[in-house]
Amino acid sequence: MAEPDQPSTARMIDFWLGGGHHFPVDVAAARAFEGAYGPCAAIFRSLRDFLGRAVRAIADDGVDGFLVFGAGVPTRGNVHEVAPEATVLYTDVDPVTIRLGQRLLADSDRAGYGFGDATDIGTIDPAQLHRFVPGWGRRPVGVVFLGLAAFLDDATLARTLDELYEAVAPGSVLAVDFDSEELAAHPQALAMMGPAFRMRAPAAFAPLLGRWQPTDDGIVPVARWRAEGPPEPVPDAFLGGIARKPAP
Numbered sequence: 001m002a003e004p005d006q007p008s009t010a011r012m013i014d015f016w017l018g019g020g021h022h023f024p025v026d027v028a029a030a031r032a033f034e035g036a037y038g039p040c041a042a043i044f045r046s047l048r049d050f051l052g053r054a055v056r057a058i059a060d061d062g063v064d065g066f067l068v069f070g071a072g073v074p075t076r077g078n079v080h081e082v083a084p085e086a087t088v089l090y091t092d093v094d095p096v097t098i099r100l101g102q103r104l105l106a107d108s109d110r111a112g113y114g115f116g117d118a119t120d121i122g123t124i125d126p127a128q129l130h131r132f133v134p135g136w137g138r139r140p141v142g143v144v145f146l147g148l149a150a151f152l153d154d155a156t157l158a159r160t161l162d163e164l165y166e167a168v169a170p171g172s173v174l175a176v177d178f179d180s181e182e183l184a185a186h187p188q189a190l191a192m193m194g195p196a197f198r199m200r201a202p203a204a205f206a207p208l209l210g211r212w213q214p215t216d217d218g219i220v221p222v223a224r225w226r227a228e229g230p231p232e233p234v235p236d237a238f239l240g241g242i243a244r245k246p247a248p
């Protein structure tokens with residue numbers, strides 16, 4: 001696959017997770033970010049472990065179809081690996097990451113990868129949506145919205161989450177996270193994330209969930225969310241949880 005000109009946060013995460021699906025430009029950006037912030041591998045391991053616990057919790061509720069936004073690289077404990085009985089549609093807007101994902105999932109009949117702008121679910125190919133998330137709009141599904149909130153302003157994020165709430169069937173569950181104000185103490189690292197990057201305080205994030213109802217676990221530092229043992233000692237860079245569209 002041709003070397004992209006620009007790094008991607010998703011492929012930098014693959015590098016930090018010890019994966020093999022990134023390019024030299026991603027490694028250079030990951031190393032520069034670590035130079036400005038500090039080591040990142042443990043933070044992203046803990047974030048991926050949270051994804052695993054959240055997706056398993058949703059699958060344990062009987063949900064067997066997942067739609068993933070801003071999916072990044074579909075390996076290293078990603079949705080179809082932690083919920084192997086489920087069907088999964090991964091979506092992203094980055095063409096290089098989408099091609100990588102499509103190559104990785106080429107032999108799978110349970111997981112697919114396509115273009116999808118989270119802010120407009122109409123951009124998802126309906127054939128892919130109905131194949132991998134059967135009963136979309138009629139049966140409860142899992143919506144995975146991780147690593148994305150930081151790239152959307154408040155109005156866009158609130159509208160997007162509300163449109164998703166409207167689109168899914170009652171009983172559906174959202175896995176969501178947001179970036180804390182951790183990078184405020186690391187201005188050089190913050191600058192590397194670009195001017196559109198948004199950090200949020202918990203009180204600022206809560207109203208953006210709109211009608212989605214967080215479970216009693218709350219929206220907490222991801223290492224603490226239903227931790228199976230002592231939480232990993234990582235900075236509270238991400239807060240997250242799951243939230244439901246209640247069944248009638």
Ligand SMILES: C[S@@+](CC[C@H](N)C(=O)[O-])C[C@H]1O[C@@H](n2cnc3c(N)ncnc32)[C@H](O)[C@@H]1O
Pocket residue numbers: 008009010013069070071072073091092093094097116117118119146147148151
């Ligand atoms: C920080 S990465 C997170 C990747 C993955 N969710 C994870 O946790 O490892 C953010 C991803 O969101 C994608 N992205 C950014 N804006 C998006 C949008 N409007 N809709 C869908 N994906 C988007 C980027 O291309 C990138 O792959």
